[in-house]
Amino acid sequence: MLRKTLTITVLCLVVSTAFAQKSISSMTKDMVKKEGYFDYYWDEKTGKVWLEIEDLNKEFLYVNSLSAGIGSNDIGLDRGQLGSTRIVEFRRVGPKVMLVQPNYSYRAVSDNPDEIRAVKEAFAESVLQGFKVGAESNGKILIDITSMLLSDAHGVAGRLRGQGSYRVDGNRSAIYPPMLKNFPKNSEFEATITFTGNATGGFIRSVTPTSSAVTVRMHHSFIELPDANYEPRKADPRSGYGTIRFMDYATPIQENIVKQFSRRHRLEKKRPNAKMSDPVEPIRYYVDRGAPEPIKSALIEGARWWNQAFEAAGYRNAFIVEEMPEGADPLDVRYNVIQWVHRSTRGWSYGSSVTDPRTGEIIKGHVSLGSLRVRQDFLIAQGLLTPYENGTTPDPKLLKMALARLRQLSAHEVGHTIGLMHNYASSVNDRASVMDYPHPLIELKGGEISLDNAYDVGIGDWDKAAVTWGYQDFPDKVDEDKALDELINDQIERKLYFITDADSRPIGSSHPEAHLWDNGKSPVSELNRLMEVRAKVLDNFSEKNIPMGAPMAKLEEVLVPMYMIHRYQLEGAVKVLGGTYYNYKMRGDAQPEQKVVPRAEQEGALDALLNVITPNNLAFPDHIIAMIPPRPPGNGRSRETFKARTGLNFDPVAPGETIASAVMSFIFNPQRATRLVQQKAMDSNQMGLIDVIDKIQKAINNMSTENGYHAELKRAVEKQLMHGLMNLYNSNSASGQARAEAAQGLRLMVANLSGMKNFDVTEALKRVAEAMSPGVTTNGPEEAHKFYISNMIVRFFNNPGDLKIQNALSPPDGSPIGTDLQDWCSFGTYR
Structure with a gap:
């Protein structure tokens, strides 16, 4: 018996010693301590980061992101790109600590713990990382999180798969000390990660100094969850807000088990009963210090437009936009940011958010604006006018139009980060929303091209109504559901309709009023008008569209968006064929029932499309063909020029064939034909x-x-x-x-x-x-x-399946304005 007792005692001592190991203070005495939300330590000698955990089983937000990207729009790994937002917690099992992501897609919102447990055990969780306890003292434990920080948490290797086979090279990866930062509500970590492999794609070779080694910086954020004082707002598909959704198994049988909440910032009036009130805490956005002037001022001005909408909702000084404080980190969760992102080619801009998956509360808005977009608008204006009359100094109207578009773009992407989706039905309603994709309005005044009204200024009526619905702070005695429904009915009476992405694309969709990059109340009338503008632009086109000393072959880059200026408007017109007028109607609301587009309108659309593909409208004027020689050395063809079947020479037929192919493929789209x-x-x-x-x-x-x-x-x-x-x-x-x-x-x-x-x-x-x-x-x-x-x-x-036919050449790049090549040839993020 004594021998057995001694054996048990020895075993207990061994286990206790193994678990206790060193104290935290002795383990970290030579390390740099970073105090904040999670205290952690930087060990420069070993290159490791040690995290101190005081509260196990306490949930927090984990977000990974890229602080230094690759610079290719096609690959899509940009500076400042946010990854997924996940609720996680640390759980200890003996000597192990696991980072666990609970499953919030399936819940039981109930006071019954057994009901909650039954749902929780029915669906899988995800263990994201595993660690060993390195030290512990006074109820706190210390773990080495270096391996997590040096892993491919952002999924870069997967995104590079089309460009080659890459994997993390640990010998060429390390913690990035300058971005080890800590704050009261968030802890920030960063690492330099190198991916090695054999490059097979041209995109990765074009943006890396050595394509076999691709180095980025990956950021990790541990963020305190918001308190329970935020009031979620029940989603409404007519409102224009993105949503979070989950299944609530505690729902009564007669009610919908799927719950949806709108995504929005927390905003409260200091005086809820007042018609106009200051907020308890305003929403603040900061613009990237790396944006040059006059870009930076345009970004600030455009983002500030949203204050008009919040004022319409009864808030004074609720939306503030300023330059980023010096030394501030754009990935710090405390800052809503508008970031200026550089790529090797023009590409999409994004409005992303860090959102609480439990409630839909937006914790951080994060806008990424591609820097080459403004140059594309400058190029469009360059083609529309003859801006180099004196040979060198461009007409100031070019920069004016480009900056006008940039203000609108800033407002658009910020709109996503305050919760709004695209609204592509606003262009037919006097530009009622900045959440549309606007094409420059090109007018003929006195027979000459005018860009005076190219882009709208300020927030639209739908935007104001939408912000009122999403952010109105109702007094305690008001029936919120009823009040919100009344706001929607008011929008309906004012004909402020909302139609978003899936209903607005040219492939397969049927709504005749919701389109990308269009103008005017009627897509058909605007297409016919734009064809007249296009003819004038092509007639005016000359060497004065480029500066003195530029290769004449460079005229083609300016010519492309002019020859294709109608590409988006014809996408809108084709949707009238087989089209249906409809809205997101709910039972009991005043929205009209759906109806098929009348025959006369459909025939008018077909006439307009057939006019587009007449030889006279497909042909280039003789003077243009004569002006454009083969490309000189160092100025080869690019994605911004026409594809050609004529070798080095300009091909005057292939672009017309491309347009004819687009028109026919749109008309004979299987869903449209059916x-x-x-x-x-x-x-x-x-x-x-x-x-x-x-x-x-x-x-x-x-x-x-x-x-x-x-x-x-x-x-x-x-x-x-x-x-x-x-x-x-x-x-x-x-x-x-x-x-x-x-x-x-x-x-x-x-x-x-x-x-x-x-x-x-x-x-x-x-x-x-x-x-x-x-x-x-x-x-x-x-x-x-x-x-x-x-x-x-x-x-x-x-043998219909085996016949190989020659396809038309694909068009040059279009969207984002200058096509989404797939069209022609996210709610985490929106473009």
Whole structure:
């Protein structure tokens, strides 16, 4: 018995000694202590960071981000990019400490602990990291978090996968001491991380000095969760606010189990009953000190527009924008920031947020604005005017328009960080929101191009109404749900509608009033007007569009956005075809029921689209073709120039073919084609798919050609019609009848080209064989074209899955304004 007791005692001493190890004070006596939310220590000798934990099982926010990025819009790893926001806690099990992420997507909001436990145990948690206890004293423990800080927490290797196979190289990675900072409510850590591998992509090679070694800086933030005094606001799909959502299993059976809260900052009036009041604490934003003038002032001015909206909501001095304090860290959670980000090519800007996943409270707004965007607007203005009359100094109107756009962009991205989504229905409503994507309004005044009203100034009426809905502070006795619904009904009465992303893209969507980069009450009328503007711009285009001493070939970079100036407006016009007027209607509200776009409007849209692809509108004026020589050394083709099939020479046909391809692919989008078929089936007076096909074929047949150049463009249009119908026939996303009518359209093309009244595969094959017989001569380009079309269609029907057709060349880059190449050829973040 004594031997057994001694054995147990020894074992207990061993275990106790193993667990206790050194005291924290003796372990850290030679380290630099950083006091703050989590006290931690920097050991310069070993290059390690030791974290002191006092409260185990206490939840906090963990955010990772990039403080120094890669500089490629295509790869998408930018300076200041926020990662995911996660609620985590430290849990100890014997000598181990685990960083655990609870599952807040599934909850039981209940006072019953058993009900809460049942839901918690039903769904998986995530253990993000594991550590060993290094020391402990007085209820505190010390862990080495260096391995976590040196890991690929941001998922950089995954984002680089298309550019090569990369992994973290520990020998070339280390803690970054200058950014080891601590504050009362947040602890900040940073490391230099090097990824090594073999580069296979051009994007990564273009932005790294040595593409086999890609070094970034990765930031980690531990943030105190907000107190429980924030009042979540129940989401409403008509409000325009992004949401957080979760399933609440404590919900009564008769109610919706899915709960959604709007994402917004905490804002309260000092005097809730007052019509106008100062806030308890204003929302403050800070602009990057690294932005040069006049950029910085434009960013501040644009962001300050939101104060107009908060004043409309009854707040005085509630939204403040200032320059970032010297020495402040943009990734510090205490600062809402507008960051100026540099990339090798122009790209999207973003409005991101650190948000409490429990309630939707926005803790930090973080805007990233791409610095090359302003140069793209300058380039657009450069093409619209003839700004180098004196050869060197550009017309001041160029910078004026670029800065006007920058103010709007600053306001737009800040709008995302205060909770708002895109509203693409505002351009038809007198520019009612900065949350739209605005195209410059180019006007003809006295026969000359005017940019006086290119971009709007200030916050729109929808923005004011939306901020009032999201941030209105109601007195205690007011029924908040009823008051919020009344605010929405007021918006409806004022026709301030909200339509966001999925309903506004040109591929597949059907709303005729919600588009990106458009203008005007009618997308069709504006397209027709813009075609007139475009003709004037191309007629005016000359060497005066570039400065003296620039290579003449550089005219092409200025020409591209002018030739393609209508690209977004035609995307809007095509949605009228097979379109439906609708809103996010709720039972009991005053919004109208959905209705199909009337036939007359659809026919007007098709007429406008067919006008776009006439040879006269696809052709470049002769003087432009003569002006642009092959590219000189050091000035090769880029993503900002047209693709060409003519080698070094400017290709005057391929851009027209690209536009014709876009128009046909939009019209014969499988979802659009299916809607046209069904609308005709339900209302014989509507225009159906077969009507559209017939009208396009007749329009092409009747296109006038002034010369051989125009005839070649007409043939290119007809080839794109064929490709559009073939792609529709092969699409599993289209209905069977839409595919049948596409096949009928192809049959009619052959019948029309061959002179056959009725298409017969056997007879068509016979005629093609005869045309290929020895001794048969062609009768010029037109005969060759007819034979090509007929032969391709016959071969297509023989084996539709295997026929390889030549696609039109993809367009130069468009969105963000200067296309989203995928269109033409996040609520954590919004573009």
